[in-house]
Amino acid sequence: MADSQLYSRLLLSKGAGYPLWLPEPYDDLPSAYKEIGAAIGDVGVITSDGAFDFVFNICVARDHPINSVGVPEDFEVAALSHGDIRRAPRHYPPGSDVSSAKLKKRSLAINASSGDNPIIPAGGGAGFSISTSSREAAVLLLPDGGASMDLRRKQLFRDYALKHADNWYRFLNRDLGRMVENGSIYLITGVDKAASWGVACFSQDTSDGDVSLELKASMVASGNIKYSWTSTEISPIAARAGPDEPGNLNQAVFLRGYKVMLRERFAGLRGAVKVSPVEDAKPRDLFPRKSHVPYSDVKLSSSRLEFTGSGSTGPTDGDAVVEDFPEPIHIYHPADLINELILQDVQTASVSVTHDSDWISVLQDESIIPEGQELYRRLLEKYPLSTNEEGGVFFNSFDTSRENSESPVTESAFNQVLDQNYTPSHNHEPGVRLLLLGQSESGKSTLLRQFQRMYDHENFEKQRILWRPIIQSNIINSIRTILTIVAPNSISPRIDSGRSSPAEASGDSITVPGSIAVPAPEGTSNSFSHIEALATTLLPLLDSEDGYKRGPSVEQNLAEQLIPLPTMEINAERTYRRSDASRVPVIGSKELEIETQLRLQSMCGPMVRLWKNSDVQAILKTKNIHLEDNPGFFLKDLSRVTALDYVPSGGYDVIKAWAETAEPSEHTFEMKANAHSPRGTWSIIDVGDKWLTFFENVSAIIFLAPLSAFDQCLAEDPTINRIEDSWAIWREICSSILLAQVDLILFLNKYDVLERKLKAGIRLSKHIVGYQDRSSDVKTASTYLKSKFTAIHESHCPKRRSLHSFFTSVTDASSVNLVSSLRDMVVRQNLVTSDLL
Ligand SMILES: Nc1nc2c(ncn2[C@@H]2O[C@H](COP(=O)(O)OP(=O)(O)OP(=O)(O)O)[C@@H](O)[C@H]2O)c(=O)[nH]1
Numbered sequence: 001m002a003d004s005q006l007y008s009r010l011l012l013s014k015g016a017g018y019p020l021w022l023p024e025p026y027d028d029l030p031s032a033y034k035e036i037g038a039a040i041g042d043v044g045v046i047t048s049d050g051a052f053d054f055v056f057n058i059c060v061a062r063d064h065p066i067n068s069v070g071v072p073e074d075f076e077v078a079a080l081s082h083g084d085i086r087r088a089p090r091h092y093p094p095g096s097d098v099s100s101a102k103l104k105k106r107s108l109a110i111n112a113s114s115g116d117n118p119i120i121p122a123g124g125g126a127g128f129s130i131s132t133s134s135r136e137a138a139v140l141l142l143p144d145g146g147a148s149m150d151l152r153r154k155q156l157f158r159d160y161a162l163k164h165a166d167n168w169y170r171f172l173n174r175d176l177g178r179m180v181e182n183g184s185i186y187l188i189t190g191v192d193k194a195a196s197w198g199v200a201c202f203s204q205d206t207s208d209g210d211v212s213l214e215l216k217a218s219m220v221a222s223g224n225i226k227y228s229w230t231s232t233e234i235s236p237i238a239a240r241a242g243p244d245e246p247g248n249l250n251q252a253v254f255l256r257g258y259k260v261m262l263r264e265r266f267a268g269l270r271g272a273v274k275v276s277p278v279e280d281a282k283p284r285d286l287f288p289r290k291s292h293v294p295y296s297d298v299k300l301s302s303s304r305l306e307f308t309g310s311g312s313t314g315p316t317d318g319d320a321v322v323e324d325f326p327e328p329i330h331i332y333h334p335a336d337l338i339n340e341l342i343l344q345d346v347q348t349a350s351v352s353v354t355h356d357s358d359w360i361s362v363l364q365d366e367s368i369i370p371e372g373q374e375l376y377r378r379l380l381e382k383y384p385l386s387t388n389e390e391g392g393v394f395f396n397s398f399d400t401s402r403e404n405s406e407s408p409v410t411e412s413a414f415n416q417v418l419d420q421n422y423t424p425s426h427n428h429e430p431g432v433r434l435l436l437l438g439q440s441e442s443g444k445s446t447l448l449r450q451f452q453r454m455y456d457h458e459n460f461e462k463q464r465i466l467w468r469p470i471i472q473s474n475i476i477n478s479i480r481t482i483l484t485i486v487a488p489n490s491i492s493p494r495i496d497s498g499r500s501s502p503a504e505a506s507g508d509s510i511t512v513p514g515s516i517a518v519p520a521p522e523g524t525s526n527s528f529s530h531i532e533a534l535a536t537t538l539l540p541l542l543d544s545e546d547g548y549k550r551g552p553s554v555e556q557n558l559a560e561q562l563i564p565l566p567t568m569e570i571n572a573e574r575t576y577r578r579s580d581a582s583r584v585p586v587i588g589s590k591e592l593e594i595e596t597q598l599r600l601q602s603m604c605g606p607m608v609r610l611w612k613n614s615d616v617q618a619i620l621k622t623k624n625i626h627l628e629d630n631p632g633f634f635l636k637d638l639s640r641v642t643a644l645d646y647v648p649s650g651g652y653d654v655i656k657a658w659a660e661t662a663e664p665s666e667h668t669f670e671m672k673a674n675a676h677s678p679r680g681t682w683s684i685i686d687v688g689d690k691w692l693t694f695f696e697n698v699s700a701i702i703f704l705a706p707l708s709a710f711d712q713c714l715a716e717d718p719t720i721n722r723i724e725d726s727w728a729i730w731r732e733i734c735s736s737i738l739l740a741q742v743d744l745i746l747f748l749n750k751y752d753v754l755e756r757k758l759k760a761g762i763r764l765s766k767h768i769v770g771y772q773d774r775s776s777d778v779k780t781a782s783t784y785l786k787s788k789f790t791a792i793h794e795s796h797c798p799k800r801r802s803l804h805s806f807f808t809s810v811t812d813a814s815s816v817n818l819v820s821s822l823r824d825m826v827v828r829q830n831l832v833t834s835d836l837l
């Protein structure tokens with residue numbers, strides 16, 4: 001089987017439409033077409049090498065440059081209304097794959113030691129490696145992601161196709177001499193497009209260990225990234241990558257539409273139709289051995305095609321019959337046999353159309369698509385076959401009552417649709433796309449919440465209650481931190497085993513390796529036994545956290561409108577995340593949440609006493625622990641947040657709550673017009689630590705650097721100061737060639753905490769050697785830290801660009817104003833072209 005056939009056959013079962021082995025537009029097509037690639041309204045055929053051979057488009061006028069090949073005689077424009085096209089610009093996030101088999105995928109590390117320019121494609125690292133142990137597989141890899149667009153009002157095209165089918169075949173075969181087989185004409189109603197892709201497939205008789213491939217990025221002269229496959233196992237794998245000239249979102253990886261078939265008007269032909277039993281059918285068996293080529297008046301003399309002349313059993317009116325393919329390469333498309341079977345069953349019909357969504361809707365999670373006859377059987381069970389007055393037949397999978405209520409077509413609305421369909425790729429991404437970057441706990445999610453609070457207020461309000469388990473977990477964490485320091489002997493056995501009972505734990509004989517022994521300040525033995533007693537009382541609380549089941553992160557649970565992005569394996573050296581998974585707040589069941597709230601309420605008194613205890617405060621101070629500045633600190637609000645009817649407040653609790661971002665997510669906001677900025681859609685991506693994977697079509701990056709982290713080290717490497725780590729990430733972002741065009745906004749965050757720490761006497765010079773003996777006031781310190789960031793920016797940017805930097809405390813309500821001025825700035829600085837807003 002040809003590679004293209006194997007590939008499409010394996011990926012058809014994914015239900016995304018017809019997969020193209022050759023996503024790039026053919027070179028000889030009109031340049032206006034090549035720029036945008038396949039689009040809604042295209043009429044063409046799938047070729048045996050797995051491409052879409054475009055002929056004309058029904059949505060634009062006959063003299064549109066796209067229709068330079070010509071249009072059928074009775075051509076009329078298929079008029080669409082505004083809103084008829086549903087667009088999902090980021091349907092495929094960068095680094096996505098569509099694969100027929102289980103795949104191990106990894107982003108490749110950039111080899112920093114090679115001294116190469118760091119090329120960081122959108123997919124992260126220097127490309128991807130994939131491997132599978134399956135016997136056969138087809139895979140589509142989209143390093144830069146992809147968009148999808150679909151016609152909402154498909155009925156319009158269905159009726160159009162039924163009406164014009166005859167004309168189309170006449171035009172293609174008689175006028176253009178294309179010799180397209182009956183059933184092959186495809187009217188496109190939906191397409192998935194990408195700017196880059198890799199496709200691969202193989203099939204081998206025996207499974208011989210893993211098959212692996214690497215899709216690697218390289219930069220071409222235009223400055224764009226091009227991908228190519230490398231493999232050590234050339235033999236069984238067919239693989240392609242493209243495009244050759246990257247830059248446009250014009251590569252069609254999946255098509256959806258109507259397949260159109262005419263009734264074969266000759267008895268001899270109908271008799272030749274052979275339908276194989278479903279169980280042992282192979283793709284080529286599913287097609288008639290004689291193919292009908294309607295309206296061809298070409299004298300066919302090749303061995304493949306034979307014109308059988310006129311006569312009672314042969315074609316007349318210039319029709320041709322393709323006879324006896326020596327090794328026919330039929331392009332397998334599920335809709336083809338369905339159309340044939342429909343026409344067999346409905347003898348009065350002269351033309352049949354089947355939409356891809358019809359057969360997709362009867363797929364049942366199968367790894368290989370069932371044969372057409374089985375699909376036809378399922379379709380008959382699900383939808384009625386309907387005919388129209390002109391002799392057209394189709395599966396009626398639509399709610400026709402809705403069809404009649406469609407809004408009338410207007411000229412301007414139609415033009416808008418054309419614009420949507422035919423504007424060049426860089427204009428395809430409407431609105432502002434902001435990427436939030438920065439080391440862990442830098443304030444990315446907090447800033448996002450400020451955006452949500454301001455611009456998606458209704459949802460933000462609705463979601464407040466969902467933060468309660470997170471806040472519960474934050475409180476318990478704070479108590480655990482205190483007890484670990486002030487009463488290690490009481491709680492450490494629990495930390496170790498998580499299971500020992502309070503009776504066991506309180507025994508003096510238990511020795512705890514690694515626990516911190518804090519000497520009791522003189523004359524405080526009474527107080528210390530009081531602390532021990534409090535610790536024993538509070539121990540069950542620590543257990544209650546252990547009862548939390550691992551679950552999705554709060555970001556995943558929060559809102560339906562969040563678009564989850566895929567988790568990718570990222571090179572460990574490039575993650576700046578602490579690896580302590582036990583710190584990830586998780587959400588358990590509602591019952592557990594209520595139970596925990598009850599416990600918290602019943603222990604509110606002991607918790608307050610523990611926190612307020614002067615010895616506890618003294619010990620924390622001696623050990624330089626400033627709990628108030630730790631993420632998720634709620635001990636000052638205990639009586640409020642432990643109330644049974646507690647609902648987190650939006651302005652304070654939700655903003656202060658601490659939940660490590662486990663999964664990247666994208667959030668969309670509809671921004672209303674204000675005095676400075678027009679209306680527009682903004683999307684903000686909070687990537688957690690998976691940041692290398694996402695920067696396609698980003699308008700600006702907001703980099704958050706927590707200034708207060710100057711006295712902290714990375715948990716995973718205590719030799720690295722967190723501020724220095726921030727500088728290292730910043731350097732990497734500034735120097736990236738691929739980000740050279742992206743505007744950078746620097747948030748020097750947690751200014752409030754920096755100020756408190758300095759006032760508390762923590763000296764910057766003790767932790768940042770270069771600070772030397774400068775003054776310890778917050779102004780001097782913050783200006784110094786900022787100058788380090790700006791110097792890195794200046795010396796590492798591949799080309800000059802301005803930097804917008806701010807001192808921020810994104811937890812403060814005032815940062816809402818900053819967010820709104822940021823909005824104006826993003827617009828003013830022309831970070832996006834104004835026509836998009
Ligand atoms: N006081 C203060 N706290 C802040 C500030 N910014 C963030 N925080 C707190 O710091 C903690 C971490 O903030 P997040 O927004 O979760 O940090 P992040 O960058 O999303 O962290 P990850 O998801 O782990 O990568 C939260 O508890 C915030 O309330 C700030 O400017 N001032």
Ligand SMILES: [Mg+2]
Nearest residue numbers: 444445660661
């Ligand atoms: Mg976060």
